[in-house]
Amino acid sequence: MIRTKTTLVIGAGASCELQMPGSADLLARVVQGYDFTRLGTPQQSRESGILVRHLMKHAEQLGRGHREMVDASQVLRNAARVGRSIDTIIDQYDHDPLVVAAGKIAVAFLIGQAETRANLKESPRTPGELPLLGKPEETWLYWLGQLFTSGLPRSKLERAFSDLTIVCFNYDRAIEHYLPFALVMAYGMDLKDAQKLVAERLVIYHPYGTVGRLPWQQGQEAQAEWAGSEQPWNIHAIASQIRTHSERLADRDWLHRLRLSVAEAKRLVFLGFGFAPQNMELLFDRSLSHNPEVVATVHGIPEGTRRLVARLLKRHCGLEHDDLLVMDPARAFEVARDYALLLES
Known part of the structure; x- marks a missing residue:
């Protein structure tokens, strides 16, 4: 269970663990x-x-x-x-x-x-299992599910997502599709009830849009099943839901909500994120002033660039103390696994 107000920022590097393209x-x-x-x-x-x-x-x-x-x-x-x-x-x-x-x-x-x-399938091969092929523990989603459910009684399940906001810069719907199955496995609940809980309680932003709304999600956007078809009949409606950087900057209400979720977080966690300037611009419009804890993966980023990333994060997050910033060269799943005690605190 996540006990500190946290904003989790997900980039393409995290999706690669699901055999999605970077x-x-x-x-x-x-x-x-x-x-x-x-x-x-x-x-x-x-x-x-x-x-x-x-x-x-x-x-x-x-x-x-x-x-x-x-x-x-x-x-x-x-x-x-x-x-x-x-x-x-x-x-x-x-x-x-x-x-x-x-x-x-x-x-x-x-x-x-x-x-x-992807190795995240539409449904588990065996009822009651996870829909992840291969080694589920080598995906960050597996550990995310543990973060939500560890130490959380079923009677308080509505609090599972109360202290978390997710900002996902990827176009896929892996997070939304996976989490209900994690709840089913953790609590033995009905899949439809788990999907309803995720739809109502999980706060997730996709700055560049997604390839369709999952059928059980709320909203009026074009629908598409997870892994339903390479050629959905409504692909042009789905394409219209993709957003550009300029389109998001022009949507002031949406942008304000996104930035507020970052500004109010006491802990910021970046997994598989590339720290591209245009993406940082969407997250921050000014330096933060409350010294949040920051955990970031820098897997695959050259050493010299890591120093620049550290400077960017310290400036944008307004960090006054070096020990508030943790940068780890490990992969997304390794950080989600190894930092679980911190992330749940």
């Missing part, structure tokens, strides 16, 4: 998917064939020509070959709605496809 991998898949040089030949990739159909359908919905939409996808593809992340590339073309649309369609398709291939 930033570089997703960019590579965009480049491959929008490679139309082999269209109509035996060498045509399945992904390219699907994506070009989605582009043409979108062009028809807009009353634009197929060629215009395909050309926009090639502009995006070229940018992806030199970019750092798909979200920054989509945002830098905010002047061209067709390029933005091509980017959002690619994200909707490729992340939806990745969910079908």
Whole structure:
């Protein structure tokens, strides 16, 4: 059970533990998917064939020509070959709605496809088990479930998420899909009751949107089952739910709520997060003044860059004492496991 007001910030590095694509991998898949040089030949990739159909359908919905939409996808593809992340590339073309649309369609398709291939499945192989294949204990989600349930009686289950806010910069719905199964296994409760609890109590922000609302979640957005299909019938509606950095900055009410969740936290935990400037801008509009504890994974980040990350975190979080900042080169699941005593305190 988490007993200190905590905001958990999740980046692509954490999703990699579920066999989901990281930033570089997703960019590579965009480049491959929008490679139309082999269209109509035996060498045509399945992904390219699907994506070009989605582009043409979108062009028809807009009353634009197929060629215009395909050309926009090639502009995006070229940018992806030199970019750092798909979200920054989509945002830098905010002047061209067709390029933005091509980017959002690619994200909707490729992340939806990745969910079908992840080691987090739609349901457990055996009822009552977790829907994680392989070694569940080598995923941060496994330890997150323990953080929520350890030391928490069933009679007080409504408090499971009361001191936590999650900010997930990934497009997938892994957190929302997994947590009900963790509650089922921990408390022997009905899955629908667990889903209802998560839907009503868990506070989670996705700055760049998601590839659809899970059917049991509240809201009016387009629905998509976890790992339901690589080609959902409503993929264009799902793509419209992807958000850019500029779109989020323009949504002042949403941005205020997000930043308030960070500013009010007594503990900030970053797992698999890359500390990109545009993402830090969404989290902070000024330095914090209350000296929160900060725990951050820096797995895969070069030593020199880690020192810069430490300076950024100290400045943004207003840290006056070095012992308030813990930076660990371990993977997300290792930090969630090894720091459990601190995170539950």
